Amino acid sequence: MKKSLLLLTSIFVISCGxxxxxxxxxxxxxxxxSTAKEETSENDLEKFRVIxxxxxxxxxxxxxxxxxxxxxxxxxxxxxxxxxxxxxxTSKDKVLESTGGVVLGNQMVLDGFLFLSQKNPGIKVLRxxxxxxxxxYVNIDELQKxxxxxxxxxxxxxxxxLE
Numbered sequence: 001m002k003k004s005l006l007l008l009t010s011i012f013v014i015s016c017g018x019x020x021x022x023x024x025x026x027x028x029x030x031x032x033x034s035t036a037k038e039e040t041s042e043n044d045l046e047k048f049r050v051i052x053x054x055x056x057x058x059x060x061x062x063x064x065x066x067x068x069x070x071x072x073x074x075x076x077x078x079x080x081x082x083x084x085x086x087x088x089x090t091s092k093d094k095v096l097e098s099t100g101g102v103v104l105g106n107q108m109v110l111d112g113f114l115f116l117s118q119k120n121p122g123i124k125v126l127r128x129x130x131x132x133x134x135x136x137y138v139n140i141d142e143l144q145k146x147x148x149x150x151x152x153x154x155x156x157x158x159x160x161x162l163e
Contacts, residue, residue: 052112085125
């Protein structure tokens, strides 16, 4: 199992050549976030707002979704530093660019704040646009705390019970 996860992660890294930066759409600016720090500052977290206010693309694992409980099971990978992460993309084009045109698993397009409302037991890292020029690692717990009001508002709008 671990070998297959490492193989899939390698595909992310190897399959992508030189990539050009392109924003999600023309109205949304490209964000620059330093990933060298242990904790992300509030200023850096605020830069993620532009991503999570929009639709994002994630990959589902074999379990997929459970409509009765609103649970979504996201695909996770392990990078070369043994960090387990959930890959998230800012568009379907970014998925194809990241994988060199190979579709990895079932794709799901959903609201960014709705994605953050999901519980991800044991997985603490989100990797945005893996292996692309804007590849960014961020702590999921930090995002969930920082955007708690937005997450609560979105789940209230959609009448989702997170208990």
